Amino acid sequence: MNWESYLRGLEEKSLKGEITQGDLLKLAEVPTEYLPLMVYHAGKVKKYFFGNEIEFCSIVNAKSGACSEDCKFCAQSRHYNTKVPVYTFLEEEKILKGAEFAQKIGARHYSLVLSGRSASDREIDKMGYSAQRIKEKFPKLKLCFSAGTLNGEQIRRLKEAGFNRLHCNLETSESFFPKIVSTHGWRVRYETLLRAKGLGLETCSGGIFGLGETWEDRVDLALTLSKLEVDSIPLNFLIPIPGTPLEGQQILSPREALVTIAIFRFACPKAELRLAGGRERVLGDYLGMANFMVNAHMVGGYLTRAGRDPQDDRKMVDGIGLKLL
Numbered sequence: 001m002n003w004e005s006y007l008r009g010l011e012e013k014s015l016k017g018e019i020t021q022g023d024l025l026k027l028a029e030v031p032t033e034y035l036p037l038m039v040y041h042a043g044k045v046k047k048y049f050f051g052n053e054i055e056f057c058s059i060v061n062a063k064s065g066a067c068s069e070d071c072k073f074c075a076q077s078r079h080y081n082t083k084v085p086v087y088t089f090l091e092e093e094k095i096l097k098g099a100e101f102a103q104k105i106g107a108r109h110y111s112l113v114l115s116g117r118s119a120s121d122r123e124i125d126k127m128g129y130s131a132q133r134i135k136e137k138f139p140k141l142k143l144c145f146s147a148g149t150l151n152g153e154q155i156r157r158l159k160e161a162g163f164n165r166l167h168c169n170l171e172t173s174e175s176f177f178p179k180i181v182s183t184h185g186w187r188v189r190y191e192t193l194l195r196a197k198g199l200g201l202e203t204c205s206g207g208i209f210g211l212g213e214t215w216e217d218r219v220d221l222a223l224t225l226s227k228l229e230v231d232s233i234p235l236n237f238l239i240p241i242p243g244t245p246l247e248g249q250q251i252l253s254p255r256e257a258l259v260t261i262a263i264f265r266f267a268c269p270k271a272e273l274r275l276a277g278g279r280e281r282v283l284g285d286y287l288g289m290a291n292f293m294v295n296a297h298m299v300g301g302y303l304t305r306a307g308r309d310p311q312d313d314r315k316m317v318d319g320i321g322l323k324l325l
């Protein structure tokens with residue numbers, strides 16, 4: 001196997017939109033000494049469409065815990081005994097404070113995230129009102145929402161209120177999804193994304209890795225998101241949460257995480273890849289290396305865990321010469 005010509009070929013096929021399942025699956029076998037070359041070619045794909053720019057995004061957990069669903073990785077499911085805070089819709093002022101913090105740490109996108117399978121009409125009203133207030137006070141922030149599976153009318157109202165982007169993770173391949181979630185199907189998430197696209201909203205959808213899925217599942221998800229032409233793909237890495245069914249799961253190695261990121265980069269050259277939950281612990285010393293393949297980092301903390309100091313992320317991207325948007 002000539003790994004140099006294979007990796008160069010991946011870059012060329014990616015730029016032409018001709019990548020195949022077989023091309024991507026082969027990446028799982030890339031020898032350790034070729035990892036820097038893999039990052040180099042994936043980085044060239046990123047640079048071709050996005051230059052040396054990178055951005056931060058930030059989220060607020062606007063409704064936490066007590067979720068009816070049983071996603072095996074999630075601290076917020078009421079099926080599991082975790083120590084996550086439980087509250088209904090966060091006070092308006094706290095949501096605004098989150099927006100202020102997002103702007104202060106240099107985030108370009110700010111997302112309101114609600115636990116639960118979907119949102120009630122009352123919650124949609126509250127989200128809409130929050131969006132209007134955030135837009136008034138922080139007009140530069142782009143607004144996203146993540147509220148499970150929504151119908152067209154709910155999505156339309158949120159768009160009218162000022163949200164730019166809908167987030168709904170597919171999490172993993174359609175075939176592996178039932179091993180992780182039994183209370184709803186993968187399709188309802190997929191259809192929510194289709195509805196948002198049909199209504200002209202930007203879409204953000206990715207997954208979580210390290211659930212016990214295979215390389216085929218990762219490639220399958222990457223190709224699905226490529227076909228869907230989502231604007232943004234968050235990549236999360238499982239950090240097992242005590243009390244959940246996956247509490248004993250081994251975390252991915254930095255090597256597996258880097259290869260996973262490269263798979264998504266080559267499969268979805270025009271999508272913004274964002275490193276999200278688990279990035280610090282799973283990538284460890286190799287987080288900086290991943291910078292070259294991605295467009296964004298989620299900074300300032302995650303839904304149920306604190307993140308690292310945003311200043312460290314700032315230093316990481318400034319120090320390497322990337323341009324923070």
Ligand code: SF4
Nearest residue numbers: 067069071074077116
């Ligand atoms: S991932 Fe979302 S839907 Fe699944 S248990 Fe967690 S909050 Fe509920």
